[in-house]
Amino acid sequence: MGPFLIRAALTGLALWVVTKFVHGLTFVGGDTTLQKVGIIFVVAVIFGLVNAVIKPIVQFLSIPLYIVTLGLFHVVVNALMLWxxxxxxxxxxxxxxxxxxxxxxxxxxxxVLSIVSWLLSLASRDLRRTTRR
Known part of the structure; x- marks a missing residue:
């Protein structure tokens, strides 16, 4: 349960950072800070479920588009998962x-989410290495 919570928290943090950089992407709802953090966490869990269930199906069905665009269609698939x-x-x-x-x-x-998630995964990997020693 611990790794799931950490991954969901990192995804939520990445989504929150993206909302600060991309105009037109926002979190709605929540009156207090605690409610807003809870909404971000729940959205991160839903985003993880969408990526686990729907994304493999969409990727499989769009293999020809991946080939034609040399993999750039992956950005469109990620945008579709956000949508x-x-x-x-x-x-x-x-x-x-x-x-x-x-x-x-x-x-x-x-x-932006791909870049932020990559940076957070690098930071969390380095953090795990230093705590194991």
């Missing part, structure tokens, strides 16, 4: 992730 997460949270509840426009907002958010 699915926003649709799930925003339209089933009145809180969650909100994306103004799919094409530019979600595409830029997917690119």
């Amino acid at each position: 699915f997460t926003a649709r799930i949270t925003e339209h089933t509840t009145h809180w969650g992730l909100q994306i103004d426009h799919f094409w530019w907002t979600a595409i830029w958010a997917a690119i």
